[in-house]
Amino acid sequence: MTQTAAVSVARQVRQLAKDHMVTADPDDMSRMAVTITRMAGDVVELDGVEQLLVNLKKKGVLSKLETLVLQGRYLQERRSQNRSA
Numbered sequence: 001m002t003q004t005a006a007v008s009v010a011r012q013v014r015q016l017a018k019d020h021m022v023t024a025d026p027d028d029m030s031r032m033a034v035t036i037t038r039m040a041g042d043v044v045e046l047d048g049v050e051q052l053l054v055n056l057k058k059k060g061v062l063s064k065l066e067t068l069v070l071q072g073r074y075l076q077e078r079r080s081q082n083r084s085a
Contacts (some may be wrong), residue, residue, distance in 0.1 A: 007075045010049045017052045020061045024051040027058070049074055 017023070026034070030051070037044050046054065050071065057067040 007035070009070065009077055012076070013049050013052050013070060016061065017056060018060060020056065022052065022055045022059055022061065024048045024055065026051060027055070030054065 025047075034044065053062070053067050053071050053074075056062045057064065062070070
């Protein structure tokens with residue numbers, strides 16, 4: 001896949017968030033999850049697009065399956081973009 005494809009998934013997610021007035025700001029539950037994860041010795045950092053996907057799912061805009069499909073496509077495209085860079 002090309003770099004354009006990665007942009008298209010990110011653009012699609014950002015547009016969906018804009019249409020539904022969803023921001024990439026983590027809520028209290030997300031912040032608590034990050035804290036618990038760090039206390040367990042792990043680090044998980046979501047980028048803006050990934051946080052938008054989480055928030056779109058929480059708001060009910062996306063189903064669990066839709067979220068997983070978009071996240072999978074986004075990660076594949078990012079990986080592909082990194083290989084070609």
